[in-house]
Amino acid sequence: MFKKILLATSGAPSTFGAARVAFDMGKRYGAEVLVLNVMGVPTKAYSQVVNDVRTGEEVEVDEEYRAWVEEELKNTFEKQIESVEYSRIILTTGLPHREILRAARENDADLIVMGASSGDSSVYRKGYPGSTLQRVAKAARCPVMTVHRETASYWGGFGNIVFATDFSKQAESAFKFALATARELDTDLTILHALDISGKVLDQNEIEDRIIAARERIRTAYDLDGFKNCDVEVWEGVPYVEIVKMARERSADLIVMAHHSHELDPEKARIGSTMEQVILRAGCPVVSVSKPDKV
Template structure:
């Protein structure tokens, strides 16, 4: 399912959980794995021009290969790229060059992870910028997950009834078909001030089922839920209570202004506080994914590279 994976890391324990997930997927799907490390910013723009001629990037590349040497054994299709520049720009550029169908990232620095979990309003992180602009799904992994076989048995997809959310749910359906997993589609009612009732929740569930029916056709284990409250908090609580293996969300689905979308996005709030990985699908992926129809007129599932899978 994932043939070309980009893993964006710093060679440290902070990104080790993301690295384990990427190695596990690459082994399971026999994927081409590109390991990316962006350097140069700590040395300053004035010194970036000598990083490659001086052999500094080659030294860092060797360090990364040694750091992951045990996990890279028996994995023939991998490449390590060390580049200088602005992290999110370089990660996105390399992902485009590799025609990646999945980007996997960790929090990158312990300080950032701690601050981000406390200050959800902090804007402009590499995670946010990559997950907003990538042309493929972005998986954010911050907690330890079992190494080796990557099983997904319980998947949670969130929906706000936007086109991006429809694409995210459809992609969640593909994962469910591949893993024979169960899927919950969740909508969170905001700003009800406690006024939401059972009738309204039932109406929302019915609307969810109607909007997702075509994309999820043939999946037996699907349920629809409606909760009330702050989206990130309710998603995190639900995922923890149901022991979810993966959360799938549409990134910035309601924001028209890209800069405003950076401010405390629900995707990053969930990703950096979730016990399981979070996968983000954005508007750029939606343009590639679309809703493609088969000859019978029903929605045909599509891959992360825009190819029909029926």
């Protein structure tokens, strides 16, 4: 299922958790790990002088500089690179989100893995996912895995997957990915709908009626096609809190959610606030699915 994993990394410590998960997946599932580093954003079109993604300083990207960056990445991830059978380092310059999407497309990646600051210094600024992750998650043809907290990277492979649905159209693609992963890797799957009652005054009978209706909707909307290792849960509360709680209770190794936005312009589209909060708080990797191409 995972043949090529694209790890987008700046080489900074904030991306080490994502690297740990990406290389562990490569080792477990025999996938090739493509280590992508966007060295900088050109100051002018086709210019060799770029603004370094990590420091913001102007540097000239010549063969000597490329060799130095590649050697730094090899030293940084030396043990991980040795642990997998197939790996490759890709160096480029440009706008981080465009280069990540381009590399994923050209290499036919099955999964993009990103950390807290995989492409620019604004990612997760002030505690929220920044522009690079936003744009990659919106436009990627394959699922995008985010590892934000360091604790989310101490990973033991797949054993239990939580798929959180809001019954949107995009959630259908996320469900297909979650089910296919659970089936192929023989894991448990929990389908969760978090009934949003934050800021609402509802009596208990109404809440329970909505929970019953949501359970029925899950069974109607999502065809398990004979898959047996699945539970259906509907919890009421603040959605991101309930999703994180469910993942913790089930000792989940992965949370799968849909990326969707009312914005049509991918340059402006944002990940929904629920996913933002789940990414920031989850104790396991979080996968967002936008397009159905690679699910």
